[in-house]
Amino acid sequence: MIRVMVVDDEALIRSGFQHILEAAGDIEVVAAVPGGQAVRTAQERRPAVVLLDIRMPDMDGLAVLAELRRLPQAPVVAMLTTFGMDDYVAAALHSGASGFLLKDTDPERLPSLVRTLAEGGTVLSSEVTRTVVDGFLNAGPRQDAARRLQRLTDRERAVLAAAAEGLTNADIATRMHLSTGTVKDHVSAILAKLEVSSRVQAALLAERAGFLRPARGKEEP
Structure with missing residues (x-):
């Protein structure tokens, strides 16, 4: 439950x-x-x-x-x-x-x-947050975002990309043939290295750095 x-x-x-x-x-x-x-x-x-x-x-x-x-x-x-x-x-x-x-x-x-x-995914209502997300992406230098992304290992980058799609920890584990616990550990490391406090912020920072195509998690219509 x-x-x-x-x-x-x-x-x-x-x-x-x-x-x-x-x-x-x-x-x-x-x-x-x-x-x-x-x-x-x-x-x-x-x-x-x-x-x-x-x-x-x-x-x-x-x-x-x-x-x-x-x-x-x-x-x-x-x-x-x-x-x-x-x-x-x-x-x-x-x-x-x-x-x-x-x-x-x-x-x-x-x-x-x-x-x-x-399950560890994100939910963003595009109608409400579009302006805010765009503002977040335009705030601060892209070079700083790119510098933070360089701290991640290849595996962590792959986990970040999957999380940015709105996948849950269980979904990521299935896709990458990992345990859910290992995915959780990777997510924790990603947040620490990127100096953010949520998966949403991590995905948006990666998008600002040009690492991702625009990703909003699972959107509410």
Whole structure:
């Protein structure tokens, strides 16, 4: 079972996401709480994936993201967002968010997107993040990005390229004939060598360096 926590200040949103996800059969919503309760609840219930509203009146979603990322067993965090919030999305990207979901995501696709996140993949809503991603790619010198890429071994470059396609750790392991644990170790080494905090940032930095064709992970339509 994939343990998920939904964080949103609107009770209707929380209950709607919980109903959709739990109907999938392999997903357990261990908590559905407003922003002010998110960090304490995550410590108690230890979700694998957190769906976090990017902007809430009682506590800023970006502040919650930062605290969740500092937990000893930090969950994968995907931000729930709407159109026209590029500044918030950009900040979340730099803070290590693993994905961005529109609040009006097709209910039939939501469970598969959560599975992708739980398995180490990324989910990017192209409609929301296109401007932000383009800005990220244009920020900073390409030479610096290329210099960081040179730190990777050939095997790590291959893992990075596969991760940039949106493949999960299990998918990469199958493709490269490795164990899932070995892939996880490679991903950890890649993040450390590239000086980034998420697979999304690693893929975007590689794209900025010209190592990849444009890659956005698994996109939400």
